[in-house]
Amino acid sequence: MTGYFVRRFLLIIPTFIGITLLVFAITRVVPGGPIERLMTQIQLGGETGALHRSQGGGTLSDEQLDELKRYYGFDKPMLSSYAIWLKKVVQFDLGLSTRYQDPVWQIIKERFPISIFYGLTTLILTYVVCIPLGLAKGMYHGSALDSWSSAVVFLGYALPSYVIGIALISLFAGYWDIFPLGGFISDNYDDLSTFGKAADIFHHSVLPLIAYLAGSFAVTTLMMKNSLMDNLSSDYMRTATAKGLSRGESVRGHALRNSLIPVATSFGNNISLLLGGSFLIETIFNIDGIGLLGYEAIIERDYPIVMGILVISSLLYLIGNILSDICVALVDPRIRFGGRGAA
């Protein structure tokens, strides 16, 4: 099995190259790159702003243009400039942002605390609430608790989280003015006491957290309930009942562990929370996290940042998939990866 996971880790490399090459190619062929943006900026007298389509030509001389192209690495054919870019990435150099002229890694790193805050809170709340709720719903299938919580869970399941976010912000921030309109902290954050700071962050994060949670709550709860119900009708539960265990004891001792396996299949992907943050929710609530950074980078054609976020997020995702499989192998001894019959 070790051999299998080593192979999986090695397979990350071609997949990673494929993903980055494709997106790199897209950023190269589409018009409106940093040079054209600069040219229009000069044309408009230094007025900043993302123009959706920039015209060619301009007031730059040919030498200046060549110099710019060299600076941004646009003077070479695509594959060789991709090779140069890849070589830099391997040396942990993601380049400079074309917008801020700061190292990309530093810009991304500054956003980590926000991502981790929302990621960890969502993660903990999801597991703390969903696993017991799913268990209760599975054990008392058809009860009042089950049907009432189903209605709520189903709403979160059917609606995408950004719609929930928009609904929340317009009701509770726009209409009733209970919560702030967005942001992560207030302007006077530095003047507050420690308790005040915590309260301030909490006050700002209630609405985005609900939006984040709505989606993951529904999926995890339903998964937990369905897997418990599958296990409740299995033979070993009949045996447990036959030898005289009560319902609660047999669930706690036997069914619970087996029902946790499906939840474990996505456990490894939680390392993505480092870079988590949906750009939809972050744009709605104006949270200055990774999602908003990526969204703005796309609008402003700041390709080093776009590629930098892609590098980190795809690596985390690919590694997370493997970690999930390791988790599954750890909790379920029946699963043998890399044996006969595995694809």
Place this chain on the structure above:
Amino acid sequence: MSLFNNPVARKRWQRFRESRRGYFSAWILLALTLCSFGAEMLANNRALVVIHNGEWHFPTYGDVLSGKDFGLDYSYEVNYRELKSQSAGSDGSWVLMPPIPFSPLETDLIAGDFPPHAPSLDSRHYLGTDTSGRDVAARLIYGFRTAITFSLLLLFFNYAVGVAIGCMMGFWGGAFDLVFQRIIEIWSNIPFLYVIMIVASVITPGFWTLLFIMAFFGWTSMTWYMRTATYKEVARDYVMAARALGASGPRIVFRHILPNSVSTLVTFVPFSVASGITSLTALDYLGFGLPPPVSSWGELLKQGTENLESLWLVGSVVVAMTVILMLVAYIGEAIRDAYDPRKFSFYE
């Protein structure tokens, strides 16, 4: 016909009908979709029926009628709402307007007030107007038509490509399978909304371009499923029997494997429809979707979040999305139950 008329399919249909919630949701959604295709008769600034001097006119789908045709002093298109109020007293003329007498692209400015106008029965803007004075209810209906058409077409393309490639992968196996496995792995790891945003931010896509871009990145999920299903079917005895009888490859695929594996795809359809609608709305919301002035839910949501005091903008879209997506989810649940009836039991 054997795809729908075999005992298994009939039993599944029976079970689908038995879960009342899903069955009724399916009918409601079908009715709403059909209504939206006749949206011109629900929300339009052209009248449904005009009787003028004993002559009947049906302007909804016909030619543009100028004011002169009805004895008015202008030669541009008739304003049917004015025509209706003028002809109210006189005999021989009669105008029947659609329930929402506004077109989705028409700006209706109320004197002494800046748009967005609040909902009111007097102005007949039942859900108010947006920031350029266009009727929200009309835009909701036309936006639903855009979303559901887009989503169904996207589903068709995704499934067509996915089924074709997945089936080939499963049937041929070998190098073809291996190469496409890698391609799909790369494809499905690409953050696809992100890439669409990159592309859409530069080319300002139209309906078909956007559809093509989304299909280009969205076909992979079905492929994976079809590959497994084909692998399973190929190993079965009846395929070997067909081979022994001398059936050609295409015949085995189209007569034997596809009918046996494709029917299960129905269970994925509701989720694909829902995700099509939500991703189109998300792209429109972010401004990377369909170009203005196409009516779309995402564009209304964007206006709503920029004008939070006009609660009717966000409210009507959120309610509409909730209704549609809940219907789709109920249908999905019913289909899943029909295919995989969970007989719940436990021991005590």
